[in-house]
Amino acid sequence: MSSQSSLQDRALDVLQTVFGYPSFRGHQAEIIGQVAAGGDALVLMPTGGGKSLCYQIPALLRDGVGVVVSPLIALMQDQVDALAELGVRAAFLNSTQTYEQAMRTERMVRGGELDLLYVAPERLLTQRCLELLDASKLALFAIDEAHCVSQWGHDFRPEYIRLSVLHERFPQVPRIALTATADPQTRAEIAHRLQLDDARQFVSSFDRPNIRYQIVEKNNGRKQLLDFIQEEHAGDAGVVYCLSRKKVEETAEFLCAHGVNALPYHAGMELADRTANQSRFLREDGIVMVATIAFGMGIDKPDVRFVAHLDLPKSIEGYYQETGRAGRDGLPADAWMAYGLQDVVQQRRMIDESEADESFKRVQGAKLDAMLGLCETLHCRRVRLLDYFGQASGPCGNCDICLSPPVSYDGSVRMQKLLSAVYRTEQRFGAGHVIDVLRGTDSEKIRQWRHDKLSVFGIGADVGEQEWRAILRQAIALGLLVVDHDAYSSLKLTDAARPVLRGEQQVLLREYRKPEKKKRDGSRARAIDAELSGAARALFDRLRAWRVETARRHNVPAYVIFHDATMREIAKARPVSINELRNISGVGERKLETYGEEIIALINED
Structure with a gap:
């Protein structure tokens, strides 16, 4: 040999x-x-x-x-x-x-x-x-x-x-x-x-097929997050990422006030409090950790059923790394994000105001552009995500775009109206003011700048404010507009806007849909456990209770004793001997020696 x-x-x-x-x-x-x-x-x-x-x-x-x-x-x-x-x-x-x-x-x-x-x-x-x-x-x-x-x-x-x-x-x-x-x-x-x-x-393949990707338009993000958790992940373990420490604490308090077992985590907390919260997340079931990106690297908890973002990540690498903490056990999980125009403004400002050199800023700007492209894509999110890492793939059937395909339309005229309004207001104003001009809003600021006298005033009155914001985000993602980092977050035209304004280039846009609440699957954990029969379910519950007590005695996270997937397999197979238990994936010789007799006894309780 x-x-x-x-x-x-x-x-x-x-x-x-x-x-x-x-x-x-x-x-x-x-x-x-x-x-x-x-x-x-x-x-x-x-x-x-x-x-x-x-x-x-x-x-x-x-x-x-x-x-x-x-x-x-x-x-x-x-x-x-x-x-x-x-x-x-x-x-x-x-x-x-x-x-x-x-x-x-x-x-x-x-x-x-x-x-x-x-x-x-x-x-x-x-x-x-x-x-x-x-x-x-x-x-x-x-x-x-x-x-x-x-x-x-x-x-x-x-x-x-x-x-x-x-x-x-x-x-x-x-x-x-x-x-x-x-x-x-x-x-x-x-x-x-x-x-x-x-x-x-x-x-290896970068694909995580068990993760469902969903990006929604931010409209009261905290309430949207609560709805998402209550409707689809009640009682599940999850991670919610926020950009600032203040937002972490406010979001954790908001979730707790509405019955979600949430804990905060950020680098500004006392080390003892941060460590205690991390330990609880790892060792207890059903906790939602609200955190900055200081939390998560190396987290081995296998049964995280969702990762949510209340702020736009800086890059696709960051997004992929963070969402990858969901569903490590291979069972269904969700990556959910609420994203709005203010996120783009905030991230651009952070890049522009950083003390990094210009080459670093250019790289970070390109990474943010790729992230915006993922958010605004008309096609499968997984295809776009994997393409970023150099991996070709086909539509996944397990992202919001595949499950509810957007309708695209020729948005050239609307885009021309938007770009014209930015130009006519001398590229000195932010999104809110430009949209007010387009919609013909009568306000003191509009009258002060005499923008009610412009030819573009009111030419977009047939389009709602939220829809104009969606068009504006797509304009930024397409590279037709950029957000300046001045005090007003002024919108500026790029060279790429010229052929659109001249009517030489068609622009496809995603048709706007009003956000709607829709109950999908209920708790992912409950849906997974529903695969167990009545007797298997009862045994699985006994095994989980035994695992909690055993983990407490050993002072380790429960999943260190056995993963849920291993216990589900035990519950389904119901091994009656140590030798049969040995055939279950995740049961090595040491664990067989340490826990085998206890598990067989639990099985034989029926």
Whole structure:
């Protein structure tokens, strides 16, 4: 038997006996083979695709400790606890530890007593830590959330750039860099900055088919969010993203006042409060976390049924990363966003007023343009999303555009009216004033500027204000108008507007639809659980109650004991022996040994 096939057999044995999964998915087997054999790898795999196995299994197959570089100090304890439940020897080194705890971990590293060590990049780069690694047997380096190395990206961490020291100082130790989010430019930057130019690249499909994408026009966003949660996700776990800390707190209070179990999370909170809220979200069922983008990276909670945005994300990468936290278990989930003209104005202003250089601002502006294009597209959102990452696809049938296709029409005349009104008002006014001119609104400001005397005054009176706002957003998305960052958010014509104004270019617009409340599926979690028969449902409920109590005793999140998907399979299969239980996906040997008898006893209670 060749050494390669022997390595594959050993890897599969670890997958089945330690992690309890019957077979590898996608590129996992290839990646594990590459790293376990001593090669470098750059891995792009969507959230929920099983990235962690790609370095955990090679670390168990190779001599020495696998060093995992992660920016997620707050989550290291849960990651280590989850591995301990599997019988894997893991620990972390970070600033939350006492001196004595850190010393004990360092002794375990030197003594070869660990399979995996999680360390923050700041700690790794200290002279003390590098000397510790010099004195230890190293299996591999795993650089998680590798997109943090990109200076153009949405999650840049300056210390990540210095991680090239790993290649320079430990050239014989294989390295694997992993991320769920990287367009071709970011991918090239990761490879260059981490000196992984010669590494094998593994790019999985970016598609998350279980996530339904929906973007609605913002019209009292908080109320729309509440309706969405109450009608489709009552009692479900979810994440709501807001741009500002103030909005996070106000939204969490609003949801709580209306019966939603919501918690706030942002970087301005006291660390103890932030950590407590994160712990509750991970360890309890049905909590909605309202947060800035400071929350979420590395969150392993599998049963998040929705991610909602009350503000426009800065880029498609950010949107993809954030929405990807929904449905990690592969079951149906929603990505919902309320988006309006003010979002565009706000994001443009943030770019223009930042202290970044002009090249960075241009890149950020292009990323925002791509995000606007996703919001205003007339075609399948998933196609547009995947195309951004260089992946071709067909209509998905599981986004709002596919499920309720918009009607397009020749909007050239209306667009000409809008552009003319911007021009006639000398490109000095914001959206509200220009729309008032178009609709012939009698106001003091209109009379003050004598805009009621303009030829364009009232030429759009047959179109409602909200519809004009929708047309205006599309004009910005099409690149015909830009929003200035002056005090008035003035609208300015671009060069692309000229052929439209001259009638030389047709403009297709999306027909405006009044927002309407419509109940779709009810709770996604309830719909999923409805697949269980009466007896299976009763057993599943008993298993969940047992899991809550067991997790409390072990002081770990419930999903660390077993995922819902594993318990559903147990409830359906009703294994009557330890051997039958062994065949359930997600039940490894350690968990079988620890919990097997209790589970069989629960099944036999009927």
